[in-house]
Amino acid sequence: MTIWDKLLITTVLAAVAASFFIVGAALGGTGPGESIIVKVDGVVAKRLPLGEPTTLTIKGRSGSCRIQVANGAVSMVSSDCPNGLCVAAGSTNEAGKAIVCLPHRIVVEVIGTASSSNGVDAVVR
Amino acid sequence: MSIDALAAASPAKKMSTAALLLAAGIMIQGIEAVYLPPMMIPGAKLGLANSITMLAIILFGWREVLTHVALRATSVSLITGTFLSTTYIYSLTGALLSAIAMLVVYRYLYGPLSYVGVSVFGALVHNLTQLTLSIFILGHIGIVSLLPWLLVFALLTGTGNGSLVNIVGPRLGDLGLFGRLDHI
Ligand SMILES: [Zn+2]
Numbered sequence: 001m002t003i004w005d006k007l008l009i010t011t012v013l014a015a016v017a018a019s020f021f022i023v024g025a026a027l028g029g030t031g032p033g034e035s036i037i038v039k040v041d042g043v044v045a046k047r048l049p050l051g052e053p054t055t056l057t058i059k060g061r062s063g064s065c066r067i068q069v070a071n072g073a074v075s076m077v078s079s080d081c082p083n084g085l086c087v088a089a090g091s092t093n094e095a096g097k098a099i100v101c102l103p104h105r106i107v108v109e110v111i112g113t114a115s116s117s118n119g120v121d122a123v124v125r
Numbered sequence: 126m127s128i129d130a131l132a133a134a135s136p137a138k139k140m141s142t143a144a145l146l147l148a149a150g151i152m153i154q155g156i157e158a159v160y161l162p163p164m165m166i167p168g169a170k171l172g173l174a175n176s177i178t179m180l181a182i183i184l185f186g187w188r189e190v191l192t193h194v195a196l197r198a199t200s201v202s203l204i205t206g207t208f209l210s211t212t213y214i215y216s217l218t219g220a221l222l223s224a225i226a227m228l229v230v231y232r233y234l235y236g237p238l239s240y241v242g243v244s245v246f247g248a249l250v251h252n253l254t255q256l257t258l259s260i261f262i263l264g265h266i267g268i269v270s271l272l273p274w275l276l277v278f279a280l281l282t283g284t285g286n287g288s289l290v291n292i293v294g295p296r297l298g299d300l301g302l303f304g305r306l307d308h309i
Contacts, residue, residue, distance in 0.1 A: 002238060008242050012276055098267030107267070
C-alpha cells in the first residue's frame with residue numbers, strides 16, 4: 001500500500017462521514033405520515049394505514065422481512081438479510097421516508113396526505 | 126516477467142490464459158452467488174472475482190478485460206438462473222462500469238497508487254452503480270440513505286481485493302504458468 005492509497009482511503013472515509021450528515025438532512029421527512037406502501041422490486045405488494053397496529057411478513061427476492069406497524073410508526077423488526085441495515089434503520093412515521101432492504105429488494109415507504117408521496121410535493125403547504 | 130512474456134506470447138497462449146482467468150472468475154463469483162447470501166445488494170457480495178478482473182487488467186488490454194467481465198457476469202447468471210432478470214442487470218452493469226474505472230485508474234494512476242487504490246476505485250464505482258440502479262428499479266429516492274454503508278463496504282472489499290493482488294500480481298510469472306505453456 002502506498003501513501004496515495006492511504007490518502008484515497010482517508011478521503012473516502014471523510015466522504016462516508018459527510019454523506020451520513022448530508023443524506024440525513026436531504027431525506028428529512030415532512031411530518032407524520034398516514035399510511036405505508038410496501039414495494040418488492042419496485043412493485044406495490046401491500047398498502048396499510050399507519051393507524052392500525054399490525055405485523056406482517058413480506059417475501060422479497062432472496063428472503064423475507066417482518067414489518068411492524070405500532071404506535072403510528074413502521075419498522076422492520078426482523079429480517080433474514082445478511083447486513084441487517086433495514087432492522088438497524090429503526091422505526092419512522094415521517095412522510096417521505098423509507099426503510100429499505102436492498103438484499104431482499106423491499107422498500108417500505110411512508111406516505112403522507114394524497115400528494116406527498118416522496119416529500120417533494122409536501123414542501124408546498 | 127509475466128506481463129512481457131504474455132505480450133510476446135502466441136495467440137494460443139493468450140487464449141488459454143484468458144480462458145483460465147475466466148474460469149477462475151466464474152468459479153469465484155459463482156460460489157459467492159450460490160453459497161454466500163447477498164451482502165449489500167444482488168451482485169455485490171465480497172467481489173473476490175474482482176481480483177481476477179485485476180489480473181486480467183495487468184495481463185491484457187481493455188477489450189479482453191471487458192469481454193472477461195461480460196462473459197463472467199453472463200455465465201454466472203446462467204448458472205444461477207438469473208439471466209436477463211434484474212439481478213443480471215445489476216451484476217453486468219456493475220461489473221462493466223467498475224472494470225472501466227479500474228482500467229482508467231490502472232492506466233493513469235498506477236504507480237502512485239498500488240492495486241489497493243485501483244481496486245478501491247473499482248469497488249466504489251461498482252457500489253455507486255448498484256445504488257443508482259436500485260433507486261430506479263425499486264423506485265424510491267430514500268435508498269440514498271444507504272450511501273454511507275455502500276461507501277464503507279466498497280472500502281473494505283476494495284482494500285481486501287487490492288491487497289490480495291498486491292501480493293499475487295507481481296508473482297504471476299513465478300507460477301510457472303507461462304513457462305509450462307511454452308512446452309505444449
Ligand atoms: Zn435487510
